[in-house]
Amino acid sequence: MTRFGIIGGGLMGHGIAVALAQAGHGAGVFDNDPAVLAGLGDRVGSALARSGTPRARVAAVGDRIVAVDSLAELAKQADVVIEAVSERLAVKHDVLAALEPHLPPDVPVWTNTSVLSISAVARAMLHPQRLVGVHWWNPPYLIPLVEIAPGTDTDPGFVDHAHTLIAELGKTTVRLHRDVPGFIGNRLQFALVREALQLLADGVCEPETIDTVVRAGVGLRWAAVGPMENADYIGLDLTRAILGSLAPSLSTETHEFPVLDRLLAQEHAGRASGRGLLDWRPGRAEEVAARLEAGIRHNLPARRGGRAGHGGSH
Template identity: 40%
Template sequence: MSVSDPGDRPRSASGGRVAVLGGGLIGRSWTALFLAAGKSVAVHDPDPATEARVKETVEAAWPVLTALGLARTEAAEAELVVCDDPRAAVEGAEFVQESIPERIALKHELYRIIEPALGADTVVASSASGLTLGELQGGWRRPTRFVLGHPFNPPHLIPLVEVMGNERTGPGVVERARRFYESVGKVTIEVRREVPGHVANRLQAALWREAIHLVNEGVATVRDIDTAVSSGPGLRWAVMGPTELFHLGGDDGGLATFCARYGDSFNRWWDDLGRPRLDEATVARLVEGLSSAGDPDGIRGLAARRDSLLTAVVAATHGHPAASASASRRTEDDT
């Protein structure tokens, strides 16, 4: 369905309206999550196949959302519209999630178009991972209600959202964004200083850099290195972060004892870490390392297996993400 009149958009039972700008992989996943949370969702993307692709994603995601306790309503097409005009999508929205391709000129042009159509209290968040908040703000006359809201793929399944504002962000806007995300089942952190890649991307980039170095040096195969992570520290990281885990590694003495015992070892390892580049030869080596084991199900089959396993992990470690996030934030507020 395609509409141009914002009055045609549905009203959800909860009264919440959300706009999703961009109907790619991330935007479609966000849409499924917002619909499950009982929001009415208006999606804008110029691709004529957007409506069919969004509906396919929502249908595929619904069992996962139900299993995690995030599907608060029946999946209803009446709560979803696809708009030709981004201004029609954002009018009346309480929250706008922008997930268009990461080309700065394209994003700036979209912001220029939608800014006059936004409500006085509407918060706009960008899913951008490779662009910084400062770069994105260049597309706004007044970026006071614009924040970074970076998810992890797939957003309907992985709880984390990194939220960031700066000196140009209005008072309380970051907190409003965090509360909104938590209300739809997400777990948020605040990025307090601008760095390329934010927080979680930098952490996974550091690990991948060393994984690639080990492949290039012939220490282990791509498959064995992936197995070393998924069957080793990756299991622990699903439960706690690295610093807290090493705190437990110090026994009764905690982190101070751990550092005293293993500090020299870590310093030696850090000094020996590699600095590979994703050049043509390295990419070819990585691709060959994955394809050598074969994957009879292809990308979609692999993604389905990932989602099935992640559903079990998220259910076991987070329960209902919204409840976990709210409890965590209450603890922070009390300290």
């Protein structure tokens, strides 16, 4: 059993705790918002109920997750620390700077940043060699993928250690050769989002149509056959010819996203404000959360026997 210290008990922090506890590990969770810490037990309970944990095991698994009330307390008990605080570089720097005086230099620290450079996160650290980018996907107890990346100063031994521990959880681990913002998954995901926004800005279709195309077409293909395998499957000559004619019309925008800016100026920020690209009628958020988990679960049995890619792309 490894004892993890998780900083940040929000969406990802509590979900990662559940994934670790299901595999028999312990997790001490610290959050600087007392309301988040007070609600941790309930959120863990409902994640466990949804996660497929057999009812008889729910209490034992839940008991492996405890709230701790300071970084010093967290550091005292942790074999590995996971940073899962808000996605702001300054916040991550402050947390790591406050943590390290309490933490022996050989204890690994993993950051769950989505799109920040690991080297940039490490910049505030006394011991940057111990920081590894370990990027989970939401919900962490369901989605198999965990991406692992070093920063410029990361000692490879810490990367190997993270890779071994995550693979032992039964996760699909991929290992990047070097640090790039967004790992692989968010770079691919947001290249698609950028193109979708361009289609909307150009008046090609409605937002709902984008989702239909992905859910009924592209997404189904990619859940079965990845884009690299598909490129070979259709032939690299055809792939080259398609890119040659299509690429000049694809978005390369880096700063201007008028569709989003217009909605944000009207305070239509999406789910939380009741309107965004789509209309968030009451009940839609719950329906989406349930559909997301059910959809992932539906695709998981196909992976049985394969547990694709322990060791992944290194």
